[in-house]
Amino acid sequence: MAFTAFSGGTRAVEQAPKRKGWVALLLLLPGIAYMLLFFVAPFVQLILTSLQAPADSGGIGQYVAAAQFSNYWAALSEYWPQLLRSFGYALIATIVGLVISYPLAYLIGVKVRSKPMLQGVLLILVVAPFFISFLLRTLAWKSILPNEWIGTHFSVIFGLVYNFIPFMVLPMFSSLQALDLRLLEAGSDLYASPVTTFRRVTLPLSMPGIVSGTLLSFIPMSGDYVNASREFLGGTGTTMVGNVIESNFLQTQNYPMAATLSIILMVIILVIVATYVRKSGAEDLL
Amino acid sequence: MARQPQDPIVRDIVQMIRGAQLSRRQLLRGAAVGAAGAGTLGLASCAGGGSSSGDGVVWGNWTYYLDYDEESGSYPSLDRFMEESGYEVDYIEDIDDNNTFYGKIKDQLELGQYTGYDVVTFTDWMNGRIIQAEQVQEFDYANLPNVQANLVDAQWDALDVDPGRKFSIPWQLPASGWVWNTEAVPDGIKTLDDFLRPELKGKVVVLSEMRDTVGMILAGLGHDPSGDWGDAEFDEAMAWLDDALKSGQIGNVKGNSYTQDLISGDALAAMAWSGDVIMLNAENDNQWTLEIPESGGMIASDSFTVPNGTSAEAKARVEEMIDYYYQPEVMAEVADYVTYVPPVKGTQEAMRTVNPENADNPLIFPSEADWEHLHSFRTLSAEEDKKYSTEFQNVLGL
Numbered sequence: 001m002a003f004t005a006f007s008g009g010t011r012a013v014e015q016a017p018k019r020k021g022w023v024a025l026l027l028l029l030p031g032i033a034y035m036l037l038f039f040v041a042p043f044v045q046l047i048l049t050s051l052q053a054p055a056d057s058g059g060i061g062q063y064v065a066a067a068q069f070s071n072y073w074a075a076l077s078e079y080w081p082q083l084l085r086s087f088g089y090a091l092i093a094t095i096v097g098l099v100i101s102y103p104l105a106y107l108i109g110v111k112v113r114s115k116p117m118l119q120g121v122l123l124i125l126v127v128a129p130f131f132i133s134f135l136l137r138t139l140a141w142k143s144i145l146p147n148e149w150i151g152t153h154f155s156v157i158f159g160l161v162y163n164f165i166p167f168m169v170l171p172m173f174s175s176l177q178a179l180d181l182r183l184l185e186a187g188s189d190l191y192a193s194p195v196t197t198f199r200r201v202t203l204p205l206s207m208p209g210i211v212s213g214t215l216l217s218f219i220p221m222s223g224d225y226v227n228a229s230r231e232f233l234g235g236t237g238t239t240m241v242g243n244v245i246e247s248n249f250l251q252t253q254n255y256p257m258a259a260t261l262s263i264i265l266m267v268i269i270l271v272i273v274a275t276y277v278r279k280s281g282a283e284d285l286l
Numbered sequence: 287m288a289r290q291p292q293d294p295i296v297r298d299i300v301q302m303i304r305g306a307q308l309s310r311r312q313l314l315r316g317a318a319v320g321a322a323g324a325g326t327l328g329l330a331s332c333a334g335g336g337s338s339s340g341d342g343v344v345w346g347n348w349t350y351y352l353d354y355d356e357e358s359g360s361y362p363s364l365d366r367f368m369e370e371s372g373y374e375v376d377y378i379e380d381i382d383d384n385n386t387f388y389g390k391i392k393d394q395l396e397l398g399q400y401t402g403y404d405v406v407t408f409t410d411w412m413n414g415r416i417i418q419a420e421q422v423q424e425f426d427y428a429n430l431p432n433v434q435a436n437l438v439d440a441q442w443d444a445l446d447v448d449p450g451r452k453f454s455i456p457w458q459l460p461a462s463g464w465v466w467n468t469e470a471v472p473d474g475i476k477t478l479d480d481f482l483r484p485e486l487k488g489k490v491v492v493l494s495e496m497r498d499t500v501g502m503i504l505a506g507l508g509h510d511p512s513g514d515w516g517d518a519e520f521d522e523a524m525a526w527l528d529d530a531l532k533s534g535q536i537g538n539v540k541g542n543s544y545t546q547d548l549i550s551g552d553a554l555a556a557m558a559w560s561g562d563v564i565m566l567n568a569e570n571d572n573q574w575t576l577e578i579p580e581s582g583g584m585i586a587s588d589s590f591t592v593p594n595g596t597s598a599e600a601k602a603r604v605e606e607m608i609d610y611y612y613q614p615e616v617m618a619e620v621a622d623y624v625t626y627v628p629p630v631k632g633t634q635e636a637m638r639t640v641n642p643e644n645a646d647n648p649l650i651f652p653s654e655a656d657w658e659h660l661h662s663f664r665t666l667s668a669e670e671d672k673k674y675s676t677e678f679q680n681v682l683g684l
Contacts, residue, residue: 057668058667058668058669058672059415059419059668059672060415060668060671060672060675061389061392062668082683147550147552148488150552151537151538230494230538230539230540230682231540231541231543235537235538235683236531236538236539236681236682236683237531237532237683238683239682239683239684243683243684244684247679247682247684248679248684249389250383250385250386250389251385251675251679251684252672252675252676252679253385253389254672254676
């Protein structure tokens, strides 16, 4: 609209969107090509793999193209405990992470805003672990935690919370940093208690940060296969769906099962995320 | 030492940790080898279908599976071969797991294209698969006089789908048995049920390699792992493992990193690979005892095979290299470093010159009695392999 508002005549109005369309398409082309090559094509391949049937030879890793939709039922009936465990772990770790991250983000984004040096130091402390390999950090916890705790639900959830906290703190900090403190003052002037001000002003205004942070954590947590791996913080009773996918791809070479589980994981995450975003009233994030 | 965690990234980390337990030089060596390997592999992969590695040989092998000189940062026996033959050998230690490595080259194997390696050393059960799939080339024994003369008798027919070793030639024979902390478990582990003693609850680790763990459980339950066992015996072994895992008696199921659990004391007893325990004892004041169980331990073969995509010229060079390593003096040098069972007759005598201390080590040179208790896991049919591997992974929660 802005483009056409200054153009005057009807002819120009008709031509402008056309030119704009071409330019936009040209600019979008690399992005579209990238998406087609690195997302759509592998995704289609994944779907085709998930529908494959065992080859007649019966050999390991030998599958042929088919439309075996029963693979999905087989995956769900065989691996529902791991799927349930994955989302259970991710949910608990997200809630625990939120309880830890929000006050931290509030401290950095609001309380110490007047002290830029301290704010910078605190931010660096949150981000610093990123400079060390994810795997090494997780392995370090294996040495720190008591032996009896390794391989338990606690150790895996602990690992998830620890590893994904920065992903939660940073979006929340970003929201809280943008919070206009005069609104809090106004709330106070209007005789709102601190709790009410928080509930009616701070929380709603920081909701985009909360939603982004929890999503940025929950999604990778659900598919994580490092923390729950037996080589790291997990045991045989803590395997998540990521571990099962890895085992099916690399060990038993049951590619259709691995592909099916990957798609099921993706679909469940999409449904959970869409519902969550809709309920939280942050549709513009999608 | 040959076995590594399944995930390559995890393997690198575990190696780093192990490196910290070893000397700084060994750690640096790991990095240097990794970097060199990555570079060589990159170049090898660029070679494309049908071509081999120029005038040399590309050898894909397991980690710590060739004698290495920390001082010079080189492989002495291989250097000598290169000097004698005039061939360049790109030696790449990047087989971290049979399944994952197979996955890496499987497409080229299926298409008969060059895999990036002129020769590889899979374990024999995987060799059985690729031999049956006709993806490897037959050796020309006219080029292998030392192999003909020196391969230990028991190995000629050890791989049932390759009698006479036409397609596979053993490189090392990793043996597995039962290990325990000598001080903490003074009575040792003599029967399978000893692993279930209450004082060992949570302190037992078994190997994630199905054939070793299931083989030793089968043997402990009175079945011959190399014999004619079937679903009923396998299910019995799985039930034993499942109960031990669910009750918490077995604390974990691990790849190569079980050695860390032994060092830290998290594991007091384990099913283990012999070479690892020799190294652990050398570096940790002989804290552990490893025995081939009376009921039966496992012995496998990691054997040379030449994929179909390797050129005829490169195959001839590979044969020359294999034949070189089948000289007892050369193999003794390798065995002194690798500490697995060598497949070459006369190595024990040659070891008396190379390192007399290792010449009578029963874990490198098993006694006649030990050989009677060492079993090979029988070759599984494709269907059995799929079924049993899946069941084993399921018991591990996967």
